[in-house]
Amino acid sequence: MINLASSLNKPELIVNGKRIDGRDFNELRPLKIEAGVLKNADGSAYEEWGDNKVLVAVYGPKEAPRYLADPNKAVIKAKYSMASFSGLNGHGRSNPSRREIEISKVTSDVFSNVVDLAQFPGSEIDIDIEILQSDGGTRAAGITAASVALANAGIPMKDLVYAVSAARIEDKVSIDVNMIEDNYSDADIPFAISPRNNDVLLLQFDGGVTREQMKEAENMVIEAGKTISKIQKDALKKSYEEVSKQYEEK
């Protein structure tokens, strides 16, 4: 597969002080989440974030296989996978790729920190993240949707985590990069944040930024997180509110 991104064909990422898709530097792409979309899963969520389309299903807690089981706590097993039709490159054609294994691992780690594992000893909680369409920032999109799916399953956890990626485009710090920006940006930093106390649960970093730019990125992420958290909460209560509304009208 030809790698389309190279320094030779780099497009103008900043046009007239705006980003390539017309957004401001701290502006998120449109985000839409729906909870409880799958009947047979214990919890589920469907998310559209810009052109990303993500489906998450949560199963469990269920009995863990012996090699995985921990007698003192539950084990989180996240599986991130990209559908073969999700992007331009050849994804999902065979076994999980190196990248998919990595993202599955970091996602499991994020949720191991917030889910109340001690309540379900010897069990396993499965999180299946399926990327149906990808346009940059899918690991953040996957974590944001998985958080909603876990709450939808009734699994006790300390916080409703969200994730969003930050980037440096030339000398500007920006957030929620799309595929083109992701491929050509000078630094790419996905964050996962626990909004209760703004703890950072995931921080990956590739490229180079100064100390000040890193701080700016963090502040931008936390600011944008308020919007993301609100959308997550609205998604969770929506189906219950609809039922209540039927009776209020009468």
Add this chain to the structure above:
Amino acid sequence: MRHFVFPGEMILNSPSELNYTYIKDDKTYSKILGLFDESSNSLIPLKSIWQPRLNDKVIGVISSKGRNGSYDLEINQYIKGVLLTDRRDRQRYYIGDIVEGTVKEIERRKTVILEKPMLLKNGILMKINTAKIPRLMGKENTMINELTDLTDTKIAVGKNGYVWIMGENKNRAIEAILRIDREAHVPGLTNRIKDMLENKE
């Protein structure tokens, strides 16, 4: 006044040992998606996962048979039920039988030992979320008594979310239970169920 709470949301400014909450820095936070009732200071989950407690009544399906009169029961996705019977006990169970029992012992929070078994025959088994079980029972079992009276059915409710129904009108009872599952968070449920069952007669 009830309002929605989400995991990580602060519900009380002071530490308080409520169900489905945790305490951090002398404040109480919610662990689940639920409704918080300010007048009674209680958190009602909208979905939950059953945690076994002593004397809980549960319903399970016999999944395998041991040698000395012990049976394994499927009661939950990860908690295993074990039923020990005496040789003098005449009742025999077969794989697939639906049995109601009471939790006598909990082993390592993964296996529950059941006692006082009762075979449930000729009925139908359904599952609802365990968070809705208290609503299905009602205050002092008012809801479930009304349901059995009005539909003329026999209903057994397990704390693990299994509900067993027998009787000619079981379809109407199932309809009512599904409605309870869907509308448990809206006040005035008992009256609505009563109206629904009475008007159809």
